[in-house]
Amino acid sequence: MGCLYAEQLHSSGCDITLVMRAGTLQTTLPVIVERNGTRSEKQLRIVTPENHEPISRLLIATKAYDVREAVASIAHLLSDDSVIVLLVNGMGLAEQLATDWPHLNIFCGTTTEGAYRLAPQHIQHTGRGETRIGKQGLTQPPAWFAHWAQAIDACLWDSDIDTALWAKLAINCIINPLTTAHRCTNGALSQRQELAAQVTTLCNEVSQITRAAGFADIATALPQLVTGVIAATANNRSSMLQDVENGRRTEIDYITGFMLHVANQHGIDAPHNRALMQRIKDSGS
Ligand code: KPL
Secondary structure (H helix, E strand, O other): OHHHHHHHHHHOOOOOEEEOOOOOOOOEEEEEEEEOOEEEEEEEEEEOOOOOOOOOEEEEOOOHHHHHHHHHHHHHHOOOOOEEEEOOOOOOHHHHHHHHOOOOEEEEEEEOOEEEEEEOOEEEEEEOOOEEEEOOOOOOOOOOHHHHHHHOOOEEEOOOHHHHHHHHHHHHHHHHHHHHHOOOOOOHHHHOHHHHHHHHHHHHHHHHHHHHOOOHHHHHHHHHHHHHHHHHOOOOOOHHHHHHHOOOOOOHHHOHHHHHHHHHHOOOOOHHHHHHHHHHHHOOO
16 A cells, blocks of 8 residues: 555655665665556655654555554654654554654544555555545644645545544454455355354444444444445455465454454453454464
């Protein structure tokens, strides 16, 4: 996702730099985006944590479990004036970052853009989606957001970003672990009767937690939301299933783990979510 936004922001004239891991020797790298049979290649400047160049605006689009280490590695390059946009799966990370680095100005985002990685810095853009960015309670977008709105198709400022983040979390909590446990496409969750029954059971549990967390509208709409996403992404393999198939760690701690943490805060038992999370972890993910 980072490559997708880097390519689009660069195309609209923004000065884009990729932050790479310490030890990266190159000073520029190509970012390649394939879409609709066309190929866009941008040569972008590289910085690493060893650089001493202040960062004014930072997009973080890593796996959820890499966020803290990534920020720690460049914390010396961030100041009170730095803007951070956190575009990652799951919830709770912005609060963790704000605890560790209280001076950081953190915005959150969520997207339905579709892309997968063909090689490092080389992606296939599979479907146009909507990107929402916000900071809870901030009704008007800050000046920098104008660049995003101009560069990225369907990029909206969301003054109630927590609701958008929660809706995505609740949907991921159902689709991602079930498709991973059963090694199936998203569409199989509605096509196979025994899986559709598990979707319903999980939806009931997640709805209860969602309501307790203060998102009553999402709680009510959750079954339709999940059905809609399953239909729209029927041929997809969820990101969690892809992680397992590619031998990567999953984001289950930040998706189901976060949902269970909130359930616990409200004294709600969530045995199906708990069992599913255990099953994913027992399989070594
Ligand atoms: O966000 C997704 C993911 O796979 O992480 C969904 C919406 C489930 C699409 O596959």
